[in-house]
Amino acid sequence: MANAGRTSADKEAISEMTTGRLSVYLRCLSFLEAQELKTISSHELADRFHLNSAQIRKDLAHFGEFGIRGVGYNISLLKDHLIKTLGIDVRRRVVIAGAGNLGLALADYHGFNAGGFEIVALVDTDPGKIGQSSRSGIRIRGFDGLRAIVEQNQVEIGVIAVPAEEAQSVYEALADSGICAILNFAPVQIRARSGVKLKSVDLRINLESLSFYLANRDEISCVNDPIDTSGAEPPSKR
Amino acid sequence: MANAGRTSADKEAISEMTTGRLSVYLRCLSFLEAQELKTISSHELADRFHLNSAQIRKDLAHFGEFGIRGVGYNISLLKDHLIKTLGIDVRRRVVIAGAGNLGLALADYHGFNAGGFEIVALVDTDPGKIGQSSRSGIRIRGFDGLRAIVEQNQVEIGVIAVPAEEAQSVYEALADSGICAILNFAPVQIRARSGVKLKSVDLRINLESLSFYLANRDEISCVNDPIDTSGAEPPSKR
DNA sequence: GCATGTGAATGGATTCACAGCT
């Protein structure tokens, strides 16, 4: 297949700030495409979705020249490009560790079961849960069977949805099973091994942040925020 | 009540980066307190939890002088101080809009029902759901009754757990009902009104970020990340 | 001596503003 410009093969070290925004742009583009729009300028995109046009251009420019000067960006072309860049043009299989409330909800969460992602199983140690299914039909299997599940289904992503105390050992087990990208929902700082990407989301922190606002709003210049786009840690300052 | 040093009454405009870390420090301190430790230096705290000691000191210094030079910080004193600063020394009541998978899971999620937060109800428009309860017993009530629920229970925080299309109007309804701090899980950029704090969490973005890593790991200097601490938007650049 | 609290220095990320292309 002929590939205009470069592929994403330049090793410029893209920041997570940037990649997070790529996801946002992808959403915006899908929305616009659904409205039959053909092209859009970075300016209009910025206006519509409360973004900054220069930032959009800069983010996109990391991955090749994709706009047309004087015109803007072709919506569906750019969308496809972002899908490829984000690696969700191929199916990414996911296993969720922990079939508690959160794990079950994530398994049935539409955003986790569409657009390139497929949850192949939940795993849990509780014998009472094993063999059952989530509402939408994702099987709950034994935690022991993890490695087999991962191998048979080519699972690439693991989600940690277990209590804080177990999170570290579950991380290890997921990593041992061959998974090398892990999303952690337990409220602990997991000690990550190199080569196994870790991303942590702490739901409680967000509530606490709102509480802080409520407690201090008089003295605070109220600032609202866009979708959370994360920050990265300094390259292994061990 | 005598109040050593200042209270949090200096209007220095604390960044959300900072407040997010306060939550992290609070976790760490609770953990240490459970181990009967009495004091800790910023250095040791940094070592144990992979943080930066100067940053810890700077973050804490925003809220008064709380350490003792040559010694460190008194763990339980500092912990109490953080709890007050974060405003979770008083009970913060929460209502969740949307009794789908995510809403139900959040309602039963331990982190949302402890440490100062109390979920008083789920609300939904689906008549089939109204009257039922989540597994842990949170009632599902009609969306119409929102205002009454908010007033009777002094609800301060709203959580949006509805599909993207409905998120904006649910935001408006929550704001109209008197709530002024809202946590949004729908994958859309909500247009916030001033005076009503909005924080958005996009779960899908995190998966996409991992997918990006998988698709580009060869060309990327693998960097792992700490707990997501969010970023704030420029002060109303309307 | 040791650890805090903080100005100064560094490092990133965002924004500006314009050269260059269509």
Place this chain on the structure above:
DNA sequence: AGCTGTGAATCCATTCACATGC
């Protein structure tokens, strides 16, 4: 003309390093 792509400028966050106080 209009809009992209990008160096330069700005802003903000993190880190350093030391004066200050226990």
